[in-house]
Amino acid sequence: MDLTTRYMGLRLKNPLVASASPLTGKLDSIRLLEDAGAAALILPSLFQEELEAEGARYATSNVPSPADYKVGPRHYLELVRRAGRAVDVPVIASLNGVTNEGWISYAKLIEEAGAKGLELNIYFIPADLAMTGQAAERRYLDILRSVRAAVSIPVAIKLSPYFSSVGNMALALQDAGADALVLFNRFYQPDLDLAQLRLLMNLTLSDPGEIRLPLLWLAILAGRVKVSLAASTGVASADEVMKYLLVGADVVMTTSALLRHGPGHMAVLLDGLRNWLASRDFDSLEPVRGLMSQRKLKDPQALERANYIEILQGYGQG
Numbered sequence: 001m002d003l004t005t006r007y008m009g010l011r012l013k014n015p016l017v018a019s020a021s022p023l024t025g026k027l028d029s030i031r032l033l034e035d036a037g038a039a040a041l042i043l044p045s046l047f048q049e050e051l052e053a054e055g056a057r058y059a060t061s062n063v064p065s066p067a068d069y070k071v072g073p074r075h076y077l078e079l080v081r082r083a084g085r086a087v088d089v090p091v092i093a094s095l096n097g098v099t100n101e102g103w104i105s106y107a108k109l110i111e112e113a114g115a116k117g118l119e120l121n122i123y124f125i126p127a128d129l130a131m132t133g134q135a136a137e138r139r140y141l142d143i144l145r146s147v148r149a150a151v152s153i154p155v156a157i158k159l160s161p162y163f164s165s166v167g168n169m170a171l172a173l174q175d176a177g178a179d180a181l182v183l184f185n186r187f188y189q190p191d192l193d194l195a196q197l198r199l200l201m202n203l204t205l206s207d208p209g210e211i212r213l214p215l216l217w218l219a220i221l222a223g224r225v226k227v228s229l230a231a232s233t234g235v236a237s238a239d240e241v242m243k244y245l246l247v248g249a250d251v252v253m254t255t256s257a258l259l260r261h262g263p264g265h266m267a268v269l270l271d272g273l274r275n276w277l278a279s280r281d282f283d284s285l286e287p288v289r290g291l292m293s294q295r296k297l298k299d300p301q302a303l304e305r306a307n308y309i310e311i312l313q314g315y316g317q318g
Contacts, residue, residue: 001274002284005039007228007251008117008154008180010090012039015245015285016269019232019253020044020094020119025079027086029263034087036266041089042253045096045121046076046106080113090116092156095147096123103143104150111151120147121158121185133164140169141176148177156180156230160187166217170225180228181221182253183214205256210234215247222248222293238272245273248290 003014018038023029025044033041076093083091093115095103107118122143126136140157148155155177161184163169170181191200211234218229228251231244235254244252257265282288294300 001277001282002286003273005250005285007040007230008156009228010040010116010154012090012251014039014270014273015249015251016241016266016273017042017230017251017253018258018263018266019255020121021255021259023255023258023263024083027082030083031086032263033258033266034089036264037270038263038266039089040092040116040251041083041087042092042094042119043076043079043083043115045094046073046110077109077113080110080115084114084116092117092119094119094121096121104146107147108150111153115153117154117156117179118147118151119156119158119182120144122160123185123187124160125187137163137169137172141172144173144176144178154179156182156228158182158185158232160185161213161217167220167224170221170227174225174227178227180230180250181225182230182232183217183221184233186210186233205259206233206235207256208234208236208240211240211243215243218244218249219247219292219294222290223295235269238269238276241269241273242276242288245285245289246292248293250289 005012005015007015007017014037016038017040018024018033020042021044023033024041030041080091080093091114093110093113095107095110095118103120110118120143122140124136124139144155144157157173157178157180159166159170159173159181173181186206191202192198193200214231214233218231221229229249230251230253231249232253234240235244235252236257241252254266254269257269261268277283277285277288290296
């Protein structure tokens with residue numbers, strides 16, 4: 001069965017990608033993920049706060065800056081090097097931040113360390129009430145253009161679902177040089193501790209109920225943008241993998257399921273994918289991918305307002 005896939009210009013043996021998590025930050029679990037079938041690995045993010053802290057240390061000493069001596073958070077660059085040597089699948093690095101300060105030089109260092117691609121996780125909440133929607137969008141585009149100009153490896157953008165026009169933003173990012181879009185960035189909103197009146201920052205893993213928003217936008221974008229599309233969020237079983245592929249995702253990323261069940265769960269997802277295809281006499285992914293994208297549906301509006309009305313009218317009748 002041919003499961004080969006192309007993502008951001010990279011040829012992958014299948015469409016399953018282990019996204020950024022503590023598992024992809026350790027060589028032993030990286031090897032286990034590859035053994036279980038992961039076709040690519042996204043390393044944990046290098047955070048802008050780490051870059052700024054590193055820069056502050058250099059600014060208060062007589063040591064030249066990272067740009068001068070090409071050193072940065074050494075543990076991350078070393079992880080990129082060692083991971084690339086430890087596995088045969090592509091290793092994709094990740095930068096997480098909100099401005100392009102410091103990103104450009106480190107993006108180049110990451111490329112030199114051997115990363116096959118770079119994912120930009122622009123974790124930005126426009127809390128400034130004076131900031132316009134255009135200004136928020138421009139920040140994403142400026143960061144992408146700056147990094148794109150600095151590196152030759154493919155670059156993916158982890159996209160927020162909160163733009164006023166996700167489709168238009170997808171086209172703008174494509175025009176600015178993105179090789180792939182990851183739908184969607186999962187913002188970790190705080191909760192409140194009512195007893196102690198403090199913010200709670202506990203992490204909640206995703207569940208399959210969160211699949212619907214990225215499923216909708218992947219279905220809309222598939223075949224209408226030239227960049228690769230990656231599905232993220234809510235992947236617990238092969239069912240979610242197949243749904244994402246049917247609406248047009250090039251690859252499907254998972255983190256929460258691997259944290260719950262361990263690296264070996266990647267093999268469960270891969271076996272489930274193969275079994276689904278075999279049971280319907282498909283010998284490759286190509287006839288399946290995008291089969292239920294909006295442009296291939298007999299009623300394209302079923303994914304828009306008509307679907308909304310049908311769901312409301314059908315509640316309680318099934």
